[in-house]
Amino acid sequence: MGRQSLEAITDFVDGLPKAPSFDTGDRDSLVAELLRPPPEEPGDFGVLLDRFRRAAEKSVETAGPSYLAYIPGGGLITSALAELLANALNRYTGISGLAPGPVALEHGVMRWLCGEFGLPAGAVGVATTGGSIATLSAMVAARHDRLGEDIAGGTIYTTPHTHLCLAKAARIAGFPAAAVRVVPTTSDLRMDVGAAEKMVAADRASGLRPFVLVGTAGTTNTGTVDPLPGLGALAQREGLWFHVDAAYGGFFRLTDRGRERLTGIDVADSVVLDPHKGMFLPYGTGILLVRDQVTLRTAFTGEGDYLQDLDAGEQLPDYNTLGPELTRDFRGLRLWLPLHLHGVAAFRDALDEKLDLAAEAYDALAADPLIECPWPPDLSVVTFRRRDGTDDDQRALLDRINATRRVFLSSTRIDGRYLLRLCVLGHRTHADRVREAVEIVRAAARG
Numbered sequence: 278m279g280r281q282s283l284e285a286i287t288d289f290v291d292g293l294p295k296a297p298s299f300d301t302g303d304r305d306s307l308v309a310e311l312l313r314p315p316p317e318e319p320g321d322f323g324v325l326l327d328r329f330r331r332a333a334e335k336s337v338e339t340a341g342p343s344y345l346a347y348i349p350g351g352g353l354i355t356s357a358l359a360e361l362l363a364n365a366l367n368r369y370t371g372i373s374g375l376a377p378g379p380v381a382l383e384h385g386v387m388r389w390l391c392g393e394f395g396l397p398a399g400a401v402g403v404a405t406t407g408g409s410i411a412t413l414s415a416m417v418a419a420r421h422d423r424l425g426e427d428i429a430g431g432t433i434y435t436t437p438h439t440h441l442c443l444a445k446a447a448r449i450a451g452f453p454a455a456a457v458r459v460v461p462t463t464s465d466l467r468m469d470v471g472a473a474e475k476m477v478a479a480d481r482a483s484g485l486r487p488f489v490l491v492g493t494a495g496t497t498n499t500g501t502v503d504p505l506p507g508l509g510a511l512a513q514r515e516g517l518w519f520h521v522d523a524a525y526g527g528f529f530r531l532t533d534r535g536r537e538r539l540t541g542i543d544v545a546d547s548v549v550l551d552p553h554k555g556m557f558l559p560y561g562t563g564i565l566l567v568r569d570q571v572t573l574r575t576a577f578t579g580e581g582d583y584l585q586d587l588d589a590g591e592q593l594p595d596y597n598t599l600g601p602e603l604t605r606d607f608r609g610l611r612l613w614l615p616l617h618l619h620g621v622a623a624f625r626d627a628l629d630e631k632l633d634l635a636a637e638a639y640d641a642l643a644a645d646p647l648i649e650c651p652w653p654p655d656l657s658v659v660t661f662r663r664r665d666g667t668d669d670d671q672r673a674l675l676d677r678i679n680a681t682r683r684v685f686l687s688s689t690r691i692d693g694r695y696l697l698r699l700c701v702l703g704h705r706t707h708a709d710r711v712r713e714a715v716e717i718v719r720a721a722a723r724g
């Protein structure tokens with residue numbers, strides 16, 4: 278079964294350059310087959326593997342070079358191998374005393390990341406299932422630290438470009454929708470620090486309790502980085518928890534340009550990262566870094582008599598005290614193996630390449646008289662639209678581009694205007710495909 282699986286994986290990866298960018302239509306009969314309940318009698322591995330492969334084909338091709346929509350990740354095979362090993366050995370990493378070795382592997386990666394982001398010695402990192410869950414933990418920690426048990430009147434400061442997971446986290450953490458305040462941006466789509474300051478002051482004067490300021494290091498819409506130094510200083514003056522959503526943009530910190538663009542992230546109280554975006558890992562890994570680990574532990578520690586045999590490790594974190602989960606999958610190996618095997622420089626180089634590719638795509642599209650590119654990219658998202666034309670025309674343009682099945686792009690709306698977006702982040706996406714994408718866009722704008 279292992280050999281058959283590895284063969285299927287090899288075939289899949291070999292086929293990616295030629296794979297269509299999506300195959301989601303005409304699916305009714307396949308879906309009906311896939312929905313069948315499990316049988317009483319055993320099945321055949323080869324038959325089931327084949328069924329899985331046909332199921333996987335009925336998707337947008339998110340692993341290959343063609344995926345330029347939303348935020349691509351790709352999925353490193355070495356991380357998938359780590360996952361197989363980790364799951365096969367099935368270690369219990371919710372409590373460090375049960376698996377100090379595996380927890381040390383994971384904690385080593387987290388400590389390294391805290392250092393890369395300039396966080397102090399008391400910081401801690403915890404791997405989650407994704408950015409949204411990491412954000413939820415951050416909001417709960419901030420709430421507990423700044424408001425205590427009575428959370429009435431607590432307010433959170435965001436922008437129109439803050440990811441939807443912030444409002445969702447606030448709601449799950451017990452806040453009404455009105456608690457999420459939306460600060461306007463300047464014309465370059467960054468949070469207006471002066472406007473934020475005024476809004477905080479006015480809210481405080483009217484009896485509200487401002488407690489979190491959210492900066493984004495790479496918005497999903499346009500990859501824009503908020504003015505982190507100004508926001509950090511404002512948060513400090515006002516006693517706000519400074520949360521930085523770096524789910525998309527955070528790992529660019531590993532490059533020289535990204536390090537500069539993310540200046541100021543080191544004063545954050547919490548930072549969210551998504552290795553399943555910027556480290557090219559398979560879906561299912563987010564990270565929360567918290568400046569003062571005591572704040573996280575205070576928010577999440579629980580007590581159970583059935584855990585009395587376990588002494589709390591001094592040196593290693595008990596992950597169950599740093600988030601809502603007790604039992605969890607061993608998330609460390611899928612980070613540790615690729616980092617130690619490929620070396621950090623391979624990640625820096627790959628991320629640098631994505632910055633170059635986005636800059637090149639921007640230059641080529643902006644030079645086309647039919648195309649308008651409103652903002653040069655801070656990171657690796659390029660937004661554009663046809664210079665003339667209604668929203669329907671823009672949508673038709675996107676359809677024509679995607680109909681080639683060589684690339685898959687997505688769209689968004691900014692200030693009510695429909696924009697197409699091209700995000701370069703997959704580790705299998707290189708210059709050849711990005712140049713092809715640009716040619717496809719230019720031809721489609723004429724079609």
Ligand SMILES: *Cc1c(COP(=O)(O)O)cnc(C)c1O
Binds near residue numbers: 408493
């Ligand atoms: C993707 C993303 C999130 C949400 O992360 P998930 O891993 O999808 O839950 C949050 N913020 C930003 C900026 C993102 O790009």
